[in-house]
Amino acid sequence: MTKNNLTALIIGVSVLLSSLFLGYSFVNRNKKENTISVTGLGKKDFTSDLIVWTGYFSKKNYNLKSAYAELDKDREALKTYLINKGIDEKAIVFSSVLINKDFESYFDPQTQRTTNTFTGYTLTQNLNIESREVDKIEGVSRKISEVISSGVEFYSNAPEYYYTKLAELKQSMIAQGTQDAKERAEKIAENAGTSLGGLKKAVMGVFQITGQNSSEEYSWGGSFNTLSKNKTATITIKLDYEID
Known part of the structure; x- marks a missing residue:
């Protein structure tokens, strides 16, 4: 095989691989665009029992x-x-x-x-x-x-x-946040003239406890208020849905 033929073969293979890669990226990009990402909120006021x-x-x-x-x-x-x-x-x-x-x-x-x-x-x-x-x-x-x-x-x-039933409280808030996120996704899909597909991903956010009616700030690591008898617990749930 001559040097010119070898060079032409290398160029041809490179063009073919580039085409395949770009095509795969385009398909994946379209797949990613055919999703809805929503965040739901679970929130509950409660009174400390300890x-x-x-x-x-x-x-x-x-x-x-x-x-x-x-x-x-x-x-x-x-x-x-x-x-x-x-x-x-x-x-x-x-x-x-x-x-x-x-x-x-x-x-x-x-x-x-x-x-x-x-x-x-x-x-x-x-x-x-x-x-x-x-x-x-x-x-x-x-x-x-x-x-x-x-x-x-x-x-x-x-x-x-403190509150001795945090585990039960957290479970109910996760359910509430998930339902809230799903309803948001359904509303978005309805307004966009499409239908909601399967759930692709679910991510739970930080669990926070702050004093009721306070200006207490949330933190990335999660707030855990112990100075207020009456508290508010919040959690966020992020869901990614396919759309049909």
């Missing part, structure tokens, strides 16, 4: 034994207060005692030395209450300053609110 309330109290004393005794007294006073407010004793959980040795630093400019002087022990204990009696615990948390009158310096954190 509350978690935490806080802590502490005592400081130069003598460790005295610090323990004072902390025990505060714990019993706080426990009695909570039980008298109707909170189940089993829901009241105290952590182990944290002990911290405190020092005060002093720098002497004449000697250029720093000395650390022991100032006492600080003992801290955390309180954790987890309950389904949301309204009751919420009410007590708002009035906890009353316990200060008994000499207990209790530092309260804001209650956190």
